[in-house]
Amino acid sequence: MNFSNLLIQWYLQNKRDLPWRNTQNPYPIWLSEIMLQQTRVAQGMPYFFSFTNAFPTVFDLANASEEQVLKLWQGLGYYSRARNLHKTAQHVAFELNGVFPDNYKELLKLKGIGDYTAAAIASFSYNETVPVVDGNVFRVLSRYFDVETDIALASAKKEFAALAFELMPKDNPALFNQAIMEFGALQCVPKNPNCEDCVMNRSCLALQKKKVHLLPVKSKKLKVKNRFFNYLVIEDEDMKTIIHKRTNKGIWHNLYEFPLIETESEVDFDTIVTAVKKHQSFDNEINSIAEFHSKSRIHKLTHQHLHIKFWKIKVDGTVENGIDYEALKIFPFPIVIFNFIENDFLN
Structure with a gap:
């Protein structure tokens, strides 16, 4: 046959x-x-x-x-x-x-x-x-x-x-x-x-x-780039936070995320405190900064490995255009951020 x-x-x-x-x-x-x-x-x-x-x-x-x-x-x-x-x-x-x-x-x-x-x-x-x-x-x-x-x-x-x-x-x-x-x-x-x-x-x-x-023969190997994402999870007095849409071309285009500071490598607490104050995109006074987890979450994409940390930033007053936990659920997020919202955001 x-x-x-x-x-x-x-x-x-x-x-x-x-x-x-x-x-x-x-x-x-x-x-x-x-x-x-x-x-x-x-x-x-x-x-x-x-x-x-x-x-x-x-x-x-x-x-x-x-x-x-x-x-x-x-x-x-x-x-x-x-x-x-x-x-x-x-x-x-x-x-x-x-x-x-x-x-x-x-x-x-x-x-x-x-x-x-x-x-x-x-x-x-x-x-x-x-x-x-x-x-x-x-x-x-x-x-x-x-x-x-x-x-x-x-x-x-x-x-x-x-x-x-x-x-x-x-x-x-x-x-x-x-x-x-x-x-x-x-x-x-x-x-x-x-x-x-x-x-x-x-x-x-x-x-x-x-x-x-x-077999099959496949010679080309993917070059994997490591990137380091630090997400700033703002929390104001009304327990509201800030998100925005990723409008740049590249990964996660038109999905939502928290304010992001991308760094060249994994950073410690002191470095992120300095970076937050330097790149602050909100007007509120910062009360405290803390890590949600000490270890980065590694999110693997085809050509990139993302080393992600979430930082809780407590601020005075209310943030402009802030949204609460329930409202977050209607927005499309990358799955790593969605899982964070579901499991850790309220902790």
Whole structure:
């Protein structure tokens, strides 16, 4: 039995029952594909249900405010996905009368949609004969066929897409695409795959050559930057605090945070006291400054590790535009700040 037949047979016996697989409607398929970029299914599933409940149609999503969208996305990370999702929903709803483009080339023109997502929607919604190439597909094909091409190279995607296209049954491309991604997600996993129980083990070249752990080849390593964030949690006489929106481009764009002092390294109490007085963005007299925790919280992003400390700044009088604890809950925050508000803010 050839690769494609083995793969599809395995898929039909082992596939997960995922809600976006039970429809050809491009709206939920698009939602799921955006949410599952850089995200595990188990983590993304609750968000998928939250979004489809809050915004049953692309018009509902388009008519929501960006803050509503970001709040519902809170904790899923890579927030540019949510902002692009919202802009694309508005374009589809208001410029395309709620109808998604029905082919790969036109889907590529939508904001936030790249090669993989366009191929997935075109395939799953419209059964277009176009291969999907994600990390799972790289891994399965490189191992089975012993392809040593460095997947970090720009040319790699074209090479693997051509191979997948060659293997794909042209009468049912959607089934093949679902199958190969699922196989990579459940069976041909990155570390310690169970090759003994794999339907491909008799014909997998990487297994025969004892190269499973070496493939796929990926040379480019991420350079991680360390950043040091000191959040000033102002507390006035009415137990109100100050937040503002991050308007600069970069991480957490358009999410909310406490006043921030970013430093070159982790700082001690005396240094933060001096910095607060130097960069004070409020008019009130400071009563006291104290750490919420002596250790920094380390929040890991793809290219950055954020070392975060929260400092309680008690001040005289009332702060301008102060908000109370209950009001904080309606704003979209980065998840590390939201967790602080939920667990430590009132301590």
